Amino acid sequence: MQLNTIMAHDHIRILGVRIDDVTEDEAVAQALAMIHAGGAHQICTVNPEFVMEARRNPEFRAVLEAADLTTPDGFGLLLAARYCGRPLRGRVTGVELTLRLAELAVQQGLRIFLLGAAPGVAEQAAGVLGRRYPGLMIAGCFAGSPHPRHEPFLRQLIRAAHPDILLVAYGHPRQDLWIARNQPYLGVPVAIGIGGVFDYLSGRVPRAPRWLRRLGLEWAYRLIRQPMRWRRIFDAVPAFSWAVLHDRRR
Numbered sequence: 001m002q003l004n005t006i007m008a009h010d011h012i013r014i015l016g017v018r019i020d021d022v023t024e025d026e027a028v029a030q031a032l033a034m035i036h037a038g039g040a041h042q043i044c045t046v047n048p049e050f051v052m053e054a055r056r057n058p059e060f061r062a063v064l065e066a067a068d069l070t071t072p073d074g075f076g077l078l079l080a081a082r083y084c085g086r087p088l089r090g091r092v093t094g095v096e097l098t099l100r101l102a103e104l105a106v107q108q109g110l111r112i113f114l115l116g117a118a119p120g121v122a123e124q125a126a127g128v129l130g131r132r133y134p135g136l137m138i139a140g141c142f143a144g145s146p147h148p149r150h151e152p153f154l155r156q157l158i159r160a161a162h163p164d165i166l167l168v169a170y171g172h173p174r175q176d177l178w179i180a181r182n183q184p185y186l187g188v189p190v191a192i193g194i195g196g197v198f199d200y201l202s203g204r205v206p207r208a209p210r211w212l213r214r215l216g217l218e219w220a221y222r223l224i225r226q227p228m229r230w231r232r233i234f235d236a237v238p239a240f241s242w243a244v245l246h247d248r249r250r
Contacts, residue, residue, distance in 0.1 A: 005196065009021060011156075012086040014051055014077060014244065015223070015243055015247055016054075016061075017050070017053050017054050017055075017061065017070075018064060018065055018070055019080075020069055021073060022069070022090075022092060023089055023090040024091075024092050025105060026095070027069065028097070028100045028104055030068075031043065031165070031190050033053055033187040034068060034189055035108075035164050035165075035190055037189075038189065039189070040189065041068040041183075041189060041191070042063075042066075042067045042068055042069075042176075042179050042183055043067065043069045043070075043097075043190060043191070043193075044063070044064055044067045044069070044176050044192075045071050045092065045195070046064065046070045047073040048074045048076040048080075049074070049142070049172065050064065050074075052175075052243070053054055057173060059173075059177065060172075060177060063176050063177060064176070066232045070099065071092035072091055073091065073092060073093050075091060076240055078240070083244065083248065094194040094195055095197050095200055095201075098194055100195050100200070101190075102129045102136055103133055105133070109137070110164040110165060111137045111139040111163045111164050112129075112138055112139060112163060112164070112166075113140045113141075113161050113166045113188075114126050114140070114141045114169070114172045115142055115166050115167065115169065116143065116144065116167075116169030118204075121169075121198045121204060122141040122143060123141045124203075124204075125141075125198040125202045128201045128203075129201065139162065140161040142154070142157060146170040146174040146175065146178045151178075154182070155185045155186060158186055159187075162172060163188055165188070165189040165190045166186070166191040166195065167194050167197070167198075168192065169193075169194050169195060169196065169198045171195055171196070172195060175194075176193045177194035178193075208237040
């Protein structure tokens with residue numbers, strides 16, 4: 001993958017939120033181009049929960065609008081885009097993007113820093129990635145906190161590690177707001193909010209079987225395994241669907 005310039009890409013808007021029409025391969029190529037270009041960039045992996053939160057939270061909405069890349073993570077976005085007559089070409093999930101970037105890091109000699117999740121989880125996830133991709137350079141792992149009072153320490157820690165890719169697992173919108181606030185001080189070439197990816201990689205939270213993910217029923221698996229998430233699932237499935245239908249009719 002030798003793309004050295006950041007290319008423009010088509011996008012659509014779902015309930016006013018920008019979603020870039022990129023495939024998984026293109027997202028990885030864009031990340032590599034950002035690293036080659038230098039500077040600080042932000043990637044957001046957008047799902048229906050992001051869209052609903054952005055409708056309520058102007059600050060979060062502004063972060064998504066300003067991001068260098070907003071990938072279509074949730075299956076519901078693909079359905080909504082098709083319903084609105086602007087189908088997306090594919091889905092780019094936080095889990096798969098993380099795995100692809102780890103593979104890219106080995107190929108290109110890049111350094112990855114894992115930030116967030118519960119204490120010890122980032123280290124477990126790093127161990128899984130290291131075994132899957134021998135030679136992967138982990139610049140650091142730290143749980144930390146998205147609270148602003150911890151930011152000076154985290155900035156110092158991450159700057160000293162010199163990562164090329166920063167994976168932040170504080171959950172939306174905190175992770176994405178954290179990146180937007182801190183990237184001007186960090187200057188990491190690529191920073192991505194990846195939600196619960198460390199939990200999946202470490203095995204703390206089982207991922208839905210592939211056939212359920214293909215059918216877009218990952219939410220049902222999560223509801224069964226984690227019934228306390230019902231409010232988030234309601235927001236991401238019926239509330240999002242109704243909002244898209246209502247907006248389209250208008």
